[in-house]
Amino acid sequence: MIKAKGYAALSKDTPVQAFTFERRSPGPSDVVIEIQYCGVCHSDLHQVKDEWGHSIFPMVPGHEIVGKVVDIGSHVKRFKKGDSAGVGCMVDSCGHCQSCESNLEQFCFNGMSGTYNSLEQDKKTPTQGGYSNFIVVTEKFCLNISPKLDLKSTAPLLCAGITTYSPLRHWNVTKGHRVAVVGLGGLGHMAVKFAASFGAHVAVITTSANKKEDALRLGAKDVIISKDPAEMKKHAGSFDFILDTVAADHDLNALLALLKVDGKMVLVGAPDKPAAVSAFALIGGRKTLAGSLIGGIKETQEMLDYCADHNITSDVEMIPMNEINTAYTRMVKGDVKYRFVIDMKTL
Amino acid sequence: MIKAKGYAALSKDTPVQAFTFERRSPGPSDVVIEIQYCGVCHSDLHQVKDEWGHSIFPMVPGHEIVGKVVDIGSHVKRFKKGDSAGVGCMVDSCGHCQSCESNLEQFCFNGMSGTYNSLEQDKKTPTQGGYSNFIVVTEKFCLNISPKLDLKSTAPLLCAGITTYSPLRHWNVTKGHRVAVVGLGGLGHMAVKFAASFGAHVAVITTSANKKEDALRLGAKDVIISKDPAEMKKHAGSFDFILDTVAADHDLNALLALLKVDGKMVLVGAPDKPAAVSAFALIGGRKTLAGSLIGGIKETQEMLDYCADHNITSDVEMIPMNEINTAYTRMVKGDVKYRFVIDMKTL
Missing domain, CATH: 3.40.50.720 (NAD(P)-binding Rossmann-like Domain)
Incomplete structure (x- = not known):
């Protein structure tokens, strides 16, 4: 295990705050991403406030993740160190059910692993998201991001x-x-x-x-x-x-x-x-x-490539990590055009 | 105008009862059908009881109509005297809107004319349905019924x-x-x-x-x-x-x-x-x-032809006209397998 730092909700009644935790050591199929930007999705707030039930605390939210590849496992083929990469709402799925075989991992019969507030496929280890300095993710759920795309405004593409x-x-x-x-x-x-x-x-x-x-x-x-x-x-x-x-x-x-x-x-x-x-x-x-629920990994890659080819990104407002709770308050009022993105340098 | 007889609801609070009324004299595009059998649809009861609002009284219900062609207008091509013919839930539509041009007359932008409790395309003349000895209908809304089909159990195909x-x-x-x-x-x-x-x-x-x-x-x-x-x-x-x-x-x-x-x-x-x-x-x-709402006239004909080719009809229980009110009571209790059909000889 390796040390990571981030921001987490410790319970539904406390603000999101600085937090240290452990990420798994990268395996042969894993990509390690140094997170540069993470979008703030309304579902982050629903989940830190436990509004959908079954929230797992402590919870490091964030599933609109972009950054730079800093390490790869020996079996990884689609990424090399220095590449831009992204992670969206899922980090794993069973890989062999009819949904997974149809590139609809979001509907995995055995339950996909959400990027945070969820469990890894071992059904025991809680997942932790992108309000964090890095993430370790299996190659299959890691997205290529074209150098043509502006990274800050690309983060929200991974969910929104x-x-x-x-x-x-x-x-x-x-x-x-x-x-x-x-x-x-x-x-x-x-x-x-x-x-x-x-x-x-x-x-x-x-x-x-x-x-x-x-x-x-x-x-x-x-x-x-x-x-x-x-x-x-x-x-x-x-x-x-x-x-x-x-x-x-x-x-x-x-x-x-x-x-x-x-x-x-x-x-x-x-x-x-x-x-x-x-x-x-x-x-x-x-x-x-x-x-409709997000999209499969293959289609997420297709969407990112389409955005690169057609110069489409999100309209964003950048915030430092320590303003996340204020951002939530403004988001509830609809006071954002149109997505807050956290600059992870500020962590 | 020509005299017709049938059974009608005179108001939402009275039983359906014997009634005489007028049908239009057949025009060049009209088919006159001597009604032999008429199915009893749950919507007949909804409408005689004014449960959907805007009911028009007196109301002769019935939109699962089969019988014999006894007269045709000079322009009629698809029918001759003696043919079996049917009428379903609609007797006319505007004929020129996008829905009508797509063979979806049930969604006519200008409002289709229901077989009863509705208005003709003049938007003034109430339509009267199949609890009656005959009906006059424009050829386009008249369905061919194969001699292979048993007429009694074919009536419910026109709606159900x-x-x-x-x-x-x-x-x-x-x-x-x-x-x-x-x-x-x-x-x-x-x-x-x-x-x-x-x-x-x-x-x-x-x-x-x-x-x-x-x-x-x-x-x-x-x-x-x-x-x-x-x-x-x-x-x-x-x-x-x-x-x-x-x-x-x-x-x-x-x-x-x-x-x-x-x-x-x-x-x-x-x-x-x-x-x-x-x-x-x-x-x-x-x-x-x-x-989904019934089907267009072209598809209704296709369905009838499919039924003739595949030997499919409805399971019916025959009733005389004067038992219609009892039939309604039994229908509400689900005590019918699976459709009441009125034998119009009993009128």
């Missing part, structure tokens, strides 16, 4: 990026489609960039009229204020696809009404409470409500 | 048949798929027959243990009692497709848990109240919840 890229690709969003993105936050702003880049006509649906200018700058052509019934009515039956990134309770039936016949709405945010869904809202137009 | 056939086809249910049908009633028993005929491995999910033998006879391989948590757990993550035919309130999340990764559940029954749907139930497995 793949979470929005994957459903847009899976449901074949393309040129000519009318797409609405619900919520303009960390996920939403990436969804707008991707959908616009795929050639879709993109609208942002938001409760905040003051996000209009930014939505247009990011690539949207329309902004619909969801609190305005007249605006919502005007867009009834007009979208092929809606990506809903909002994790707070909201009216799904009002959004389903905006879909065309055979339109599809996909949830990537997960409200705590079940949503009230009217069967009539689905039946009247053969509409689909679906969910 | 197409409502289940269409989603099974649209979502490409085929050989090797594991399919569950929720609810074994008028819709459910047709869904089992179709899915089994398409080569799927079919399970029935029901609250009634006493339906097991019948489910197996109809083509199911498994019967899952939804009230038994151990049985439900045993089948977790095992179905590619679930067709949910239940119109009463029930737990959709428990059913979504039975789907495989990328599995799809489609609602064809519509509970009055919105259902509580957990985003996690969809996100954890990229699952789909969708709805």
Whole structure:
């Protein structure tokens, strides 16, 4: 074992604070990354506050990790020292179930190992995330990052990026489609960039009229204020696809009404409470409500390569490590454009 | 106008009773059908009791209509006198919107004309259904019925048949798929027959243990009692497709848990109240919840031809017209295997 330092939640009632812990010594298939930047995802806060239950403390959060390879095991082929590399929401999976064999490790039948607040495949060792000076990860779950990409603004691609890229690709969003993105936050702003880049006509649906200018700058052509019934009515039956990134309770039936016949709405945010869904809202137009969870490792690499080729990264605000608790407070208020990223030099 | 007789609800508080009314004189594109049999759909009862609102009285219910062509207009090509013909849930639509042009008249942008409790395309004349001695319908919405088909048990195909056939086809249910049908009633028993005929491995999910033998006879391989948590757990993550035919309130999340990764559940029954749907139930497995409404006219014809070729009809119990109110009472209790059909000779 080797010593690592980072920031951790020691319980759900304490602020995230400086912490030392142990990482495993790298095995033959492992890559050791010196973490340069780590994005701050809303799920970090859900988990440090134990809002989803079963949190494991002490917890070093962070699953939007980029940095430099500083060591590799003898079997590692895709990385060499000095390469830029990334780690997203997963660090391992069983590797042999139908999901793993279909490159959908996020749905591993035996349970994938989340990057933090989870267990390694031994089902005993807790995993620790990216609010830390380095990470040891098996090569298969380590992503190549093109030198073309700006590292700071690439970090959020590892979660916010793949979470929005994957459903847009899976449901074949393309040129000519009318797409609405619900919520303009960390996920939403990436969804707008991707959908616009795929050639879709993109609208942002938001409760905040003051996000209009930014939505247009990011690539949207329309902004619909969801609190305005007249605006919502005007867009009834007009979208092929809606990506809903909002994790707070909201009216799904009002959004389903905006879909065309055979339109599809996909949830990537997960409200705590079940949503009230009217069967009539689905039946009247053969509409689909679906969910999507991050993306597999192969698709995450494809997304990173796409971003490098198309000059797409996240809009970020850099913070030092010791401002993480303030960042959480601001994030809850929606006061971030659009993702906080921790500069690990400040650890 | 020409005189017709039938049975009608005069208000939501009166039993369905004998009634005389007028049908339009047939125009050049019309087919006149002497109705021989009319199926009794649960939605007949919902509408005569005004449970969905906006009911139009007096109302002659019935949209599972089969009979003999007794007259045709001068432009009619697909029918001649003496042919068997059918009418389902729709009698007209605008004909020029995107849905109509895509053979999805049920989603006509300008509103399709339902067979009863609806308005003709003039948006003024109420339509009247199949509890009646004849009907006048435009050729486009009139279905050919093969002489190979038994007419009595063909009537329910016009609603229960197409409502289940269409989603099974649209979502490409085929050989090797594991399919569950929720609810074994008028819709459910047709869904089992179709899915089994398409080569799927079919399970029935029901609250009634006493339906097991019948489910197996109809083509199911498994019967899952939804009230038994151990049985439900045993089948977790095992179905590619679930067709949910239940119109009463029930737990959709428990059913979504039975789907495989990328599995799809489609609602064809519509509970009055919105259902509580957990985003996690969809996100954890990229699952789909969708709805489907009857089917277009082209697909209804395809379904009838498929049934003629594969010897598929509904299991029916024949009733005379004057027992309709008793039939409604028994239908609410689920005391019918599996569809009441009115013999119009008894009118």
